[in-house]
Amino acid sequence: MPVRVRFAPSPTGFLHVGGVRTALYNWVVARQAGGAFVLRIEDTDEARNREEWVTGIDEAMRWVGLDWDERHRQSERADRHAAAAERLAAAGRTYWCDCAREEVDARARERGGPPGYDGHCRDLGKGPGGDAALRFRTPDEGTTTVVDVVRGEPAFPNAGIEDFVVVRSNGKVMFVLANVVDDIEMGITHVIRAEEHLPTTPKYLLLWEALGGGAPPVFAHLPVIVNEKRQKLSKRRDPVALELYRDEGYLPEVMLNYLALIGWSPPDGRERFTLAEMVAEFRLEDVGKSPGFFDVAKLRAFNGDAIRALPVEEFTARCQPWLTGPLAPWPPEAYDEQVFAAMAPLVQERVAVLSEVPAMVDFLLLSDVRVDEDDWARAAKPEAVAPLLDRVLEAWAEVPWEHVADEREPLKDSLFAIGDELGLNRKRAQAPVRAAVTGRSVGPPLFESLVVLGRERTLDRLRAARARL
């Protein structure tokens, strides 16, 4: 039987990073088996069915490079779901129930037992219509066991599984049923999803059997991804949208690499690997069981390494959204390809995410520098800064405007010579110049930057700074 897996996100406005990992594992399993990766958008809840949210999923998937073989929208299969519900009803596996939530709760309280539905309408022979919902009759005895590649065989006593609703009173089919129907009809062989679905899996299995689905799929419930407080990442309090990381300048291949590592690592334990390597080495049974923390610090470290490993041309190409695109902090005409090309290698080894690039070169592209108050104050503190700037201004008006490593380095030599005479070490001598010219206390190497900036602009900025002293 050909391997067929599915990734079934519901449109919530963005693609959740945890979902990306789930999609990745599914995709890898499909690719290594030469099977099919099905993208199934579970949009049956109207509140989550906004068109742009649906296309947002496609875009996000494309960005990370997880291509699908089939794409379905659950909402388009409503008739299939309804037909399945009818089959269940015809087979006597369901019954109509018009108990209100409050009644169910009240009875549970009286009973003193666990909350949940008590089977009140089971044998009342009620019909559809009004507030009636269709409930699935669950077994009172026995155990439903989930055979799970990563969890073993968790067993659930059937007595603890309430008669759950499969069709709402408004006629809409519930998620579990739609899920099972789609999985059966789409020939899904492996259900790889987040651990939070484990508790509903017995219901899934019961329905699967009731619908005559044949051999159930192989399950793999992946450990959840948690925040620093060890809670499942939530869209309300945690930065979970893949788009956020994309706009911050994380590389898609790094996102995949890092996410893969939460829950799985290659046999040899190395941490950096490509998608192709993962396809070659991944095994579902090697997936870990414990929840994993989404550590942005580590993601950043991986990203910085990956950026540095890029050929410069590619680095430059990948920077375009922040240089000439919508994420650039300046108008398109401010960008100068030549200027950036001169700085690119120096910038490349200093950023961890691409969104940090503009701040590294803005002083070269913008006509006015905004000088950071604190940085300037710190750099300008020593008494000797005023005479230093005076003498540098004088010297640099004459000196050859170049910086040649290992040979003559006129800019550098003159600055440090002046600094020496005034009792300022190299660190303190370059600081006021850097702050005056670039606006910040950190940035790419100073003399290289000045060469690109040019004599006139450099001297202008130094004069302006001298005047502020």
Next chain:
RNA sequence: GCCCCCAUCGUCUAGUGGCCUAGGACACCACCCUUUCAAGGUGGCAGCACGGGUUCGAAUCCCGUUGGGGGUGCCA
């Protein structure tokens, strides 16, 4: 409350009964390099939750405790 899951450095993990005085990575600290910041180099800190078993031998197997998490909808 009830059901289910989980438990190795701060974090992600390697480890599947002797190879473990527990390895790597990120973070952190120190030093080196150095025109800032990075990068790089060297070194360091730091862990098998606890208690019982099983065994010649347990991070590895079993039971319990504790701690954490998930689920418990006419959401997906």
